[in-house]
Amino acid sequence: MKLKKTHVISGVVLTVLLGVFIARSMVSEPMATYTDLPYGYELSYPKQMKVDRSWPGVRTRLFDETTQIDVYYDNFNGTVSDAATYIGYGNRFIENTKDHGVTMNETKTVGGLSVHLLKWERDKLKHVENDKPYYASAEIVKNDKEVYTIAIKSARPITNDEKIVNSFRVFPPQGDKPELGTVTKKVPLKANLETAEAYRKLFLTDGLKWGIYERSAPGKMDLLHALEQKLDYKFGLLILYKSLSTGFPADDLKNAYDDNRLVQLTLQTMRFGEQNPSVMYDILNGKYDEFFTKYAQDIKAFGHPLLFRLNNEMNGDWVPYSAYHNSKDPELYTEVWKYIYRTFQSQGVDNVLWVWNPNHSSKPEFQWNHPLLYYPGDDYVDVVGLTAYNTGTYYPGEQWSTFDELYAPLYIQYSKWFEQPLMITEFASSSVGGDKAQWVDHMFKDIKKYPKLKAAIWWSHTDFDPDDRPARKYKLDETPELVERFRQHLQEYK
Numbered sequence: 118m119k120l121k122k123t124h125v126i127s128g129v130v131l132t133v134l135l136g137v138f139i140a141r142s143m144v145s146e147p148m149a150t151y152t153d154l155p156y157g158y159e160l161s162y163p164k165q166m167k168v169d170r171s172w173p174g175v176r177t178r179l180f181d182e183t184t185q186i187d188v189y190y191d192n193f194n195g196t197v198s199d200a201a202t203y204i205g206y207g208n209r210f211i212e213n214t215k216d217h218g219v220t221m222n223e224t225k226t227v228g229g230l231s232v233h234l235l236k237w238e239r240d241k242l243k244h245v246e247n248d249k250p251y252y253a254s255a256e257i258v259k260n261d262k263e264v265y266t267i268a269i270k271s272a273r274p275i276t277n278d279e280k281i282v283n284s285f286r287v288f289p290p291q292g293d294k295p296e297l298g299t300v301t302k303k304v305p306l307k308a309n310l311e312t313a314e315a316y317r318k319l320f321l322t323d324g325l326k327w328g329i330y331e332r333s334a335p336g337k338m339d340l341l342h343a344l345e346q347k348l349d350y351k352f353g354l355l356i357l358y359k360s361l362s363t364g365f366p367a368d369d370l371k372n373a374y375d376d377n378r379l380v381q382l383t384l385q386t387m388r389f390g391e392q393n394p395s396v397m398y399d400i401l402n403g404k405y406d407e408f409f410t411k412y413a414q415d416i417k418a419f420g421h422p423l424l425f426r427l428n429n430e431m432n433g434d435w436v437p438y439s440a441y442h443n444s445k446d447p448e449l450y451t452e453v454w455k456y457i458y459r460t461f462q463s464q465g466v467d468n469v470l471w472v473w474n475p476n477h478s479s480k481p482e483f484q485w486n487h488p489l490l491y492y493p494g495d496d497y498v499d500v501v502g503l504t505a506y507n508t509g510t511y512y513p514g515e516q517w518s519t520f521d522e523l524y525a526p527l528y529i530q531y532s533k534w535f536e537q538p539l540m541i542t543e544f545a546s547s548s549v550g551g552d553k554a555q556w557v558d559h560m561f562k563d564i565k566k567y568p569k570l571k572a573a574i575w576w577s578h579t580d581f582d583p584d585d586r587p588a589r590k591y592k593l594d595e596t597p598e599l600v601e602r603f604r605q606h607l608q609e610y611k
Contacts, residue, residue, distance in 0.1 A: 161284035328354025328574035365415035474502030502542035509547030
């Protein structure tokens with residue numbers, strides 16, 4: 118057995134091993150203190166880090182070149198959620214052990230508060246510059262309805278997480294909570310002349326433009342034409358959904374273009390009908406490079422304007438590109454967005470308008486899943502989409518909501534946050550639980566109160582339950598009465 122002797126001299130440990138002295142500094146990492154009076158907390162953080170308070174009420178970020186620390190505050194009063202739900206439901210991503218290697222998962226008491234500590238890591242990603250694959254989070258339970266979260270992400274293994282957590286203290290909030298103002302800037306459009314003109318007509322002229330999702334269109338136009346004949350109205354906008362399971366829909370888009378329609382091409386980075394636990398990591402590791410390069414080339418070859426809506430409703434747990442499935446890290450979403458954008462740019466694509474589109478409510482409704490955290494940046498977004506449905510009351514817990522109840526708060530919020538044009542990318546009302554015809558009448562009246570909305574697309578289809586029974590009946594032509602109501606209202610938009 119080798120002899121080992123340790124001496125402590127002025128804060129420096131000297132280890133004697135085989136007659137060799139090895140000096141190792143024991144001086145603590147210099148720390149600073151961050152105090153948030155309106156939200157009632159304080160913590161220590163590495164002194165060299167900068168502080169970003171640009172999104173008050175969403176998060177506070179402390180950061181340097183290798184590490185970032187985000188602090189969130191969640192208040193679940195008035196909701197069905199509580200601290201236990203937040204911790205249990207919010208960390209289900211670790212069930213995907215293929216992509217997430219958990220190194221700590223425990224609960225302890227710090228300063229009299231229960232704290233859930235979780236540490237994990239993932240593979241380093243090829244398409245992420247200065248990737249940070251090491252994570253730690255601490256959910257600090259103030260009470261059953263209030264939780265603070267410290268979320269750390271780093272380019273190297275995290276060793277100071279418990280020190281930061283142990284420094285955390287709460288106190289009674291002081292002063293008013295700051296409001297979040299405008300968070301984006303509208304930048305010059307990067308598009309060819311035809312696409313710029315389509316943008317001008319749709320978003321820079323007066324009046325609301327209407328569109329429809331009719332499932333068979335634009336692949337086949339017969340049903341749409343028959344419906345439009347009944348309505349005495351032609352929809353200028355159509356929706357087309359595609360995924361990683363399908364190639365570029367060149368023929369469908371040509372049909373739409375030949376029929377003088379602008380398509381909102383919605384590309385969702387998943388494989389329909391399959392499990393997609395690793396899809397975001399796979400994209401950022403280069404597995405789909407060939408797919409996106411070919412997709413960009415096909416869009417360029419098509420040549421005509423498209424509304425390109427990538428990975429909509431990302432703040433919903435029903436899509437695999439949500440942070441809920443991916444390390445509670447919305448920046449993985451923005452990295453995928455920017456990677457696809459760069460790929461399109463590299464292939465000379467100049468005929469798409471990039472549409473960024475969260476769901477109206479986040480599920481889970483936790484601060485780390487806030488829609489703004491998915492915003493990829495001003496250079497990458499031309500149009501901001503709004504989506505809110507009156508889902509009806511088929512499922513327990515759902516409620517009937519008017520158009521105004523759905524869109525008034527959303528419009529106020531988005532008008533303040535975003536400088537880009539706004540459109541309703543998809544919406545509808547179910548007929549289950551209320552008077553759908555009356556809902557439509559009120560919608561056409563109330564939508565006039567929101568002049569910044571430049572387009573609205575009715576989603577005319579049905580959602581089915583797991584037993585294939587109609588659950589949310591959204592079809593525009595569900596009854597002759599509905600067709601007549603739409604016909605009457607649409608005449609003023611001709």
